[in-house]
Structure formats: C-alpha cells, structure tokens
Amino acid sequence: MSLLLQASGLRAGYGAAEIVHGVELSLSAGEMLTLIGPNGAGKSTLLKALAGAAQVMGGRVTLMGQDVTGASAARIAASGAAYVPQERNIFRSLTVEENLGIGGWLAGPALAERRAQVLRLLPELAGFSRRIAGRLSGGERQTLAVGMALMVEPKVLLVDEPTAGLSPALVGRLLELLRRLADEGLGVLIVEQNARAALARADRAMVLVDGQVAAAGTAAEIEAAPDLGALFLGRAA
Amino acid sequence: MQTILNAISSAAIIAPAAVGFTLLFALFRFANFAVGALMTLGAFACWTLNVPVGLPLWLAAPGGMAVAAAGLWLADRLAYAPLRAAGGATLLLVSIAVALVVENALRLGYGGQIRGFDLPLSRPWVLGPVRLAPEQLGVIAVSAASVAGVMLWLSLSRWGRAVRAAADDPTLAAVRGVPVGKIHAAGIAGAGALVGLGGVLAGVDLAIEPGLGWALIIPVLAAAILGGVGSPMGAVLGALLVGLAEEVTALVMSPSYKAAVGFVVIVLALLLRPYGLLGRELVRK
Amino acid sequence: MTAYLVAILTSVGFYVVLALALNLQWGLTGMLNFGLAGFYALGAYASAITTELGGMPFLAGFAMAIVVGTLAGLAVAGLSARLVGDFLAIATLGFAEIVRFLALNEDWLTRGPRGFPIETRPIPEGLSREASAWAYLGLVALLVVVAFVIVERIRTAPMGRVLRAIREDELVPAALGKDVFRFKLKAFALGAALAAAAGSLYAHWVQNISPDHFTTALAIGVWMSLIVGGTGNNRGVLVGATLVMVILEGSRFLTGVVPGLDAERLSALRIALIGVLIIVTVRFRPEGLLPEPRIRLETPAKGA
Numbered sequence: 001m002s003l004l005l006q007a008s009g010l011r012a013g014y015g016a017a018e019i020v021h022g023v024e025l026s027l028s029a030g031e032m033l034t035l036i037g038p039n040g041a042g043k044s045t046l047l048k049a050l051a052g053a054a055q056v057m058g059g060r061v062t063l064m065g066q067d068v069t070g071a072s073a074a075r076i077a078a079s080g081a082a083y084v085p086q087e088r089n090i091f092r093s094l095t096v097e098e099n100l101g102i103g104g105w106l107a108g109p110a111l112a113e114r115r116a117q118v119l120r121l122l123p124e125l126a127g128f129s130r131r132i133a134g135r136l137s138g139g140e141r142q143t144l145a146v147g148m149a150l151m152v153e154p155k156v157l158l159v160d161e162p163t164a165g166l167s168p169a170l171v172g173r174l175l176e177l178l179r180r181l182a183d184e185g186l187g188v189l190i191v192e193q194n195a196r197a198a199l200a201r202a203d204r205a206m207v208l209v210d211g212q213v214a215a216a217g218t219a220a221e222i223e224a225a226p227d228l229g230a231l232f233l234g235r236a237a
Numbered sequence: 238m239q240t241i242l243n244a245i246s247s248a249a250i251i252a253p254a255a256v257g258f259t260l261l262f263a264l265f266r267f268a269n270f271a272v273g274a275l276m277t278l279g280a281f282a283c284w285t286l287n288v289p290v291g292l293p294l295w296l297a298a299p300g301g302m303a304v305a306a307a308g309l310w311l312a313d314r315l316a317y318a319p320l321r322a323a324g325g326a327t328l329l330l331v332s333i334a335v336a337l338v339v340e341n342a343l344r345l346g347y348g349g350q351i352r353g354f355d356l357p358l359s360r361p362w363v364l365g366p367v368r369l370a371p372e373q374l375g376v377i378a379v380s381a382a383s384v385a386g387v388m389l390w391l392s393l394s395r396w397g398r399a400v401r402a403a404a405d406d407p408t409l410a411a412v413r414g415v416p417v418g419k420i421h422a423a424g425i426a427g428a429g430a431l432v433g434l435g436g437v438l439a440g441v442d443l444a445i446e447p448g449l450g451w452a453l454i455i456p457v458l459a460a461a462i463l464g465g466v467g468s469p470m471g472a473v474l475g476a477l478l479v480g481l482a483e484e485v486t487a488l489v490m491s492p493s494y495k496a497a498v499g500f501v502v503i504v505l506a507l508l509l510r511p512y513g514l515l516g517r518e519l520v521r522k
Numbered sequence: 523m524t525a526y527l528v529a530i531l532t533s534v535g536f537y538v539v540l541a542l543a544l545n546l547q548w549g550l551t552g553m554l555n556f557g558l559a560g561f562y563a564l565g566a567y568a569s570a571i572t573t574e575l576g577g578m579p580f581l582a583g584f585a586m587a588i589v590v591g592t593l594a595g596l597a598v599a600g601l602s603a604r605l606v607g608d609f610l611a612i613a614t615l616g617f618a619e620i621v622r623f624l625a626l627n628e629d630w631l632t633r634g635p636r637g638f639p640i641e642t643r644p645i646p647e648g649l650s651r652e653a654s655a656w657a658y659l660g661l662v663a664l665l666v667v668v669a670f671v672i673v674e675r676i677r678t679a680p681m682g683r684v685l686r687a688i689r690e691d692e693l694v695p696a697a698l699g700k701d702v703f704r705f706k707l708k709a710f711a712l713g714a715a716l717a718a719a720a721g722s723l724y725a726h727w728v729q730n731i732s733p734d735h736f737t738t739a740l741a742i743g744v745w746m747s748l749i750v751g752g753t754g755n756n757r758g759v760l761v762g763a764t765l766v767m768v769i770l771e772g773s774r775f776l777t778g779v780v781p782g783l784d785a786e787r788l789s790a791l792r793i794a795l796i797g798v799l800i801i802v803t804v805r806f807r808p809e810g811l812l813p814e815p816r817i818r819l820e821t822p823a824k825g826a
Binding site: 077092 | 395398399401402404405406408409410411412413414415
C-alpha cells in the first residue's frame with residue numbers, strides 16, 4: 001500500500017486559537033480512516049487543515065511525497081486531495097449536471113471523461129442529473145457532494161461528517177459508498193459522528209480528544225476498547 | 238393592445254439593467270444603487286460618441302457599455318472591494334454615495350441640459366389600432382437579444398456556469414478550484430455592460446440628463462425585487478410586470494403617478510413575497 | 523452677517539434633530555431608514571394643513587405632526603420591520619418617495635409644486651425681523667435639546683442595551699425573551715415622531731414648503747452627518763451635522779472664486795463632494811470622528 005497523506009506534529013486552528021495540538025496521521029491508498037471523538041475535539045479543524053481550509057500553525061503535511069504544509073485549498077485540491085465540507089457542499093441553484101461541471105473545473109478538457117468515470121463510481125447520480133441540487137434529498141445531496149469532489153480524480157478524499165442529518169438507513173448507504181471508493185484505491189479520511197457505523201466500515205480509526213490523538217488503531221481495536229466505548233459509542237457509562 | 242406594447246417597450250428599457258443589478262446582487266450580496274447613475278454614465282458616453290464625435294448609434298452604443306463597465310469596475314476597486322466584509326447595509330449606503338458622485342460628476346462636466354441621440358426622424362408604423370415607432374422596435378429587439386444572450390451564456394458556457402456557482406457559494410467555488418476573483422471581474426464587466434446598454438436604450442426613448450438614473454433605478458430595482466433578487470429570469474419577468482403596472486396606472490389614474498408605481502410594486506413585493514416570484518432565500522455571509 | 527449665521531445655525535438645528543432621529547433608528551437599532559425625508563415632509567405638511575386649512579394654532583399643528591409621524595412610523599415599521607436590512611432601506615425609500623408624490627400631485631391638500639404658504643408662526647407677532655430670527659433659533663435649540671435628551675436617555679437606559687443587541691444580532695435578544703419586533707417598532711416610531719416634529723418647526727420657519735424641500739438628497743446629508751460624526755454617538759451627531767452644514771454652506775462661496783462655475787455646477791460639485799466624503803469616511807474611519815462610547819458590560823454574576 002502506498003502512503004498518500006501524512007501529517008506529523010500538525011498544529012492548526014483559526015486566527016489566534018490553536019485547536020489541534022500536534023497530531024500524527026497517515027493515510028494509504030485503498031484505506032478508509034475514520035476520525036471520531038467528542039464535539040469540539042477538533043476533528044473538523046484537523047480535516048480542514050489537511051484540506052487547506054484552516055490555518056496550519058506548525059508541523060508538516062505531505063501529500064504523495066510533496067510538502068503541502070500551509071498550502072491553499074485550491075493548490076491542495078489540484079495536488080490530489082479533494083475536500084467535501086460538511087455543510088454548503090453543493091451549489092443549490094445549479095443542476096446536478098452543472099454541479100459536476102463546476103466540480104471538474106480543474107479537469108479542463110478532460111471534463112467529459114471524468115464525468116463518465118464519476119457516474120461509473122456513483123451510478124445513482126445518473127438518475128437525477130437534471131434536477132436542481134437544492135431540491136435533492138439529504139442522501140442524494142451528499143452523494144452529489146462526493147461526486148463533485150471526485151471530478152478532479154483525487155487520490156485522497158477528505159469528507160467532513162457526510163452523514164449529519166441523514167436517516168439511519170442512508171447513513172449506512174453513504175458509508176458503504178465511501179468504503180467502495182476506498183476499495184477502488186482511494187485514500188478516504190472521514191470525520192464521523194456515527195462512530196459505530198463508521199467503525200464497522202473503516203479500516204482504521206483515530207480518537208481525537210481536546211485536539212490530541214487519544215487512541216489510534218484498527219477499527220476493531222477501537223470498537224473493542226472499553227473506556228472509549230463508554231465515552232463515544234453511546235454505551236451507558 | 239397599445240398598452241401591452243407600451244408595457245413591453247418600457248420593460249425593454251429596464252430589463253438589461255435589472256438583469257445587471259440582479260447579477261451584481263447575486264455575486265456581491267448588496268443592492269447596488271449606483272446602477273441608476275451608471276446607466277446615465279453609459280447614456281452620456283454613448284451620446285458623446287454619437288453626437289459630438291459623430292459615430293452612428295450602433296457603434297457608439299458599445300462605447301457606452303464599455304464606459305459603464307469601466308465605471309463599475311472603478312467603483313468596485315475604490316469603494317466596494319475594500320468593504321466587502323462590511324455587510325449589505327454599509328455597501329448599500331456607499332453605493333448611494335457612488336451614485337451621487339457619478340451623477341454630479343456628469344452634471345459638472347455636461348451641465349444640466351437635456352440631450353438626445355442623433356436619430357433619424359421616423360414616422361411610427363400604424364398597424365390597425367397599434368402605433369409602433371421604429372426606434373421602439375429597435376429598443377425591444379436589442380434588449381431581448383442582449384438579455385437572451387446573457388441568459389444563454391449563464392446557463393450554457395463554462396464561465397457563465399462558474400459565475401452562477403460563485404454567486405451561489407463563493408467559498409465552495411474556491412474549494413473546487415474556480416478562480417473566484419476572475420469570476421467576479423467577469424461579472425462586473427458583464428453586469429456593467431448590461432447596465433450601460435440599459436442607459437443607451439433609455440437614452441433612445443427618454444431625454445438624456447444627469448438625473449436620468451434616479452428616475453430609472455426605481456423601476457429597475459422593482460423589477461429585480463419582484464422577480465426575486467439574484468434570478469436573471471425573474472428580473473426579466475419583473476421588468477414586464479413593472480412595465481405593465483406603469484402603463485395601467487397611467488391609463489386608470491393620472492400619468493403623474495406612473496413614477497410612483499415602481500415604489501408601490503417594491504413595497505408590495507417585499508411585504509407579500511420577500512424572495513420574489515422566482516427568487517429563493519440567499520445565504521448571507 | 524449675524525442674520526446669516528442665525529439662519530445657518532437654525533438649519534443646523536433641523537439637521538441635528540433629523541440626525542438624532544436617524545441615530546436612534548440606525549445608529550442604535552441598526553434599522554436602515556432612507557425615508558427620513560418622508561417623515562420630515564409628513565410632519566411639515568400635517569402641521570401646515572392643521573394650522574392653515576384647519577385654522578388652528580401652531581401647537582395643534584405641532585402635536586398633529588407628532589401624531590401623524592408616530593402613526594406613519596408605526597405603519598412603516600410594522601409592515602416592514604421584519605425585512606432584512608437592505609430591503610428595509612428600499613421600502614423606506616419607497617415610503618419617502620410616495621409621500622413626495624402625494625405632496626406633488628394632491629394639490630387640493632398640499633398646493634403641489636407651487637408651494638404651501640404658511641402664515642401661522644410659533645413666535646409672538648410684532649417682533650422685529652431680527653428678534654424673530656433669534657426667537658426661532660431658540661425654539662429650534664429647544665427641540666434639539668429635547669431630542670438629544672430623549673435619544674441619549676434611551677441610549678443609556680436598559681432599552682438602549684436591547685436596541686444595540688438587536689443591531690448586533692437579533693437572534694440573541696430574541697433568545698433572551700425580548701420582543702425584538704416591539705422594540706424595533708418603538709425605536710422606529712420614536713425616530714419618525716422626532717423627524718416629524720422637526721418638519722413641523724421647519725415648515726413654520728421657512729413659511730413656504732414644497733415637495734422639493736424633502737428630497738433624498740436631504741436624507742443623504744443627514745446620513746452623512748451621522749457617518750462623519752460617529753454612528754451611535756449622539757455628541758458625534760452634533761459635530762457631524764455642524765460639519766456637513768459648514769461644508770454645504772461654505773462651498774457656496776466658491777462661486778466667483780472658481781471660474782466657470784455656475785450655480786448648477788456648484789451645487790453638483792457640493793453633492794459629489796458629499797458622496798466622496800461618505801465613501802472616504804466609511805472606508806478609512808468607519809467609526810466617525812467621535813466613535814460610539816464603549817458599552818459597559820454588566821459584570822456577570824459569579825458562578826453563572
């Protein structure tokens with residue numbers, strides 16, 4: 001497995017506030033890594049820092065061997081890591097088709113080819129490609145958001161709470177979709193509130209508490225850890 | 238029948254500027270009152286090329302559009318862009334100040350006299366009960382063509398779609414690699430040219446004088462708001478309805494109230510349908 | 523010269539009252555009112571109609587102006603206070619223009635564009651020209667003081683805190699159980715009443731009003747007083763209004779000095795100057811000459 005994304009001693013935040021205090025992280029091709037932890041632990045900030053959407057205050061981030069520490073969101077996107085924000089991740093007034101077109105802005109002339117590829121990975125998109133994105137259901141919307149990110153043929157997918165607000169059935173389907181993408185060879189890093197559902201599909205997991213890694217291991221190990229279970233998996237304390 | 242024709246004719250004058258206004262609102266999230274004064278600027282620039290310089294109107298009109306676009310760009314650089322984070326209210330106020338500066342700079346340069354384009358005198362065609370002047374037909378045709386062109390560009394071209402995406406959510410557009418700064422510049426150029434064209438069309442029909450814009454900004458705003466701010470199609474529909482309302486008012490009440498129609502339409506539209514006929518709630522920063 | 527100064531000071535007074543009214547609506551509460559000229563006009567006409575057509579004394583006209591102003595303020599705010607900032611601005615601008623259209627076209631009531639002559643005066647008859655000018659200045663000064671005290675007291679009272687909270691973010695006071703709509707209504711109506719009161723006094727001072735006196739350009743001058751002086755600061759408003767008047771009046775003397783500047787071009791230059799000043803102030807000194815005093819935060823209860 002080739003190493004795609006690596007962060008060492010990563011510190012990040014907004015303005016003067018440091019939220020992530022020194023995190024080690026690595027992601028390989030074909031691997032799905034899930035970040036879990038209590039609210040306010042800095043999961044989203046960590047993801048945004050990796051995507052260039054939050055301020056990197058220290059440490060080093062490499063993307064396929066290339067140093068991208070502190071690079072802009074656009075450069076990181078062009079270098080192969082696509083970020084899917086939690087909210088406002090689609091253009092509501094554009095059609096699904098047009099959204100994919102904007103997602104593939106960087107693809108230039110290869111747009112048609114990429115679209116065909118994304119529709120192969122996410123065949124459900126073809127079913128509603130002419131609809132206005134703002135009128136999609138929650139699940140369809142998240143699928144489109146992932147599809148848009150895939151338009152630049154990324155090696156790494158950074159997904160922030162893709163299942164927020166979805167019904168339990170849809171949570172499973174969306175996570176299955178991300179699992180499928182990892183099986184296709186992508187490195188998938190997701191922040192997830194539905195810890196149990198995410199652990200069931202991820203290869204590895206990291207628990208973030210107060211901006212630091214409290215535990216890391218295979219998904220099975222994390223799920224089995226008794227104290228963590230009490231804290232984050234909703235078992236009665 | 239004549240009323241409907243007159244309504245279409247006044248709608249043709251305000252539609253391009255209303256589309257320009259609505260595009261600017263969608264991209265920058267504030268009501269730009271300087272649109273009226275920029276229409277006047279476009280009309281004066283076109284007049285200068287048409288009368289003193291002596292170019293035919295069809296050659297002078299693009300000049301008027303270019304000057305209006307340049308004026309908008311300058312206003313953006315000097316006044317709006319440094320305040321982009323300040324919020325809609327501040328920018329609205331500043332845009333009124335910009336309108337005052339443009340309008341009175343024109344008055345300073347050209348004086349207050351009334352001017353008109355050099356148009357050949359023509360006899361209106363009489364078709365049964367309807368009278369139609371050739372210039373009127375020209376205004377309607379140019380307006381319809383320009384508005385249709387912009388609409389096609391927005392929905393079919395790569396850059397047009399990117400303008401809509403940047404208007405929808407600039408942050409996400411940037412994340413997806415769209416060059417938002419360039420898109421904004423393109424939006425300013427396009428909207429400025431539309432507004433300038435609106436000024437030229439107004440100049441064909443109305444007297445060109447520095448206060449022209451104040452009389453036009455209200456119907457333009459009314460059309461944009463009625464149609465739903467941010468929706469170009471809505472702005473066109475709004476322009477037609479405002480034109481119709483004006484003509485009907487002139488018919489059943491007194492023509493002196495025609496100018497108040499825009500305001501009544503605005504107030505009613507804001508109260509009854511705050512997001513307009515085709516609009517939707519815009520995400521504010 | 524003295525007569526000129528007295529006249530200027532009197533006009534400054536009207537500006538100050540209008541600017542204080544706007545400070546209450548915009549400076550404290552954050553409600554964009556571009557229709558201030560409409561309320562000013564409404565007060566002027568209400569007062570003139572009461573005294574001239576109704577044959578009543580000045581005080582009745584003054585009271586009528588305040589009543590009409592308050593009611594119009596309640597109506598406009600009640601209908602549109604729920605609108606977001608810039609749309610409220612457009613609606614209020616619409617109100618002012620409609621008032622102007624009515625004044626222009628309903629000449630049976632307002633005498634239209636020819637102007638409404640007003641005989642009734644609030645000062646005793648038989649005074650010399652000079653004495654009556656001074657007396658008028660005194661009356662306007664009185665109105666300024668009353669308006670200043672009212673707006674300043676609201677600013678420092680608990681109500682002022684709620685209004686500022688509304689200005690910053692409506693959701694916060696709403697979450698604390700404050701009836702935001704009611705507070706906005708009160709602030710707007712009070713501001714409208716002040717503007718109408720100023721309008722009444724103005725009408726009986728100039729003794730001939732026409733719709734031209736109440737244009738958007740006037741409202742812009744008032745806005746500029748507020749912005750230059752310091753939005754939210756009542757003392758700043760005094761400074762701002764005086765400064766604006768000095769610029770407006772002072773630039774009159776440019777005729778003759780600068781060649782080729784006729785009256786029309788001069789007036790254009792002055793208005794353009796106001797526009798430039800607004801842009802420059804908002805960009806480089808958004809807090810104005812006298813910034814809003816820092817709000818004293820209540821010490822939070824221990825352990826809260």
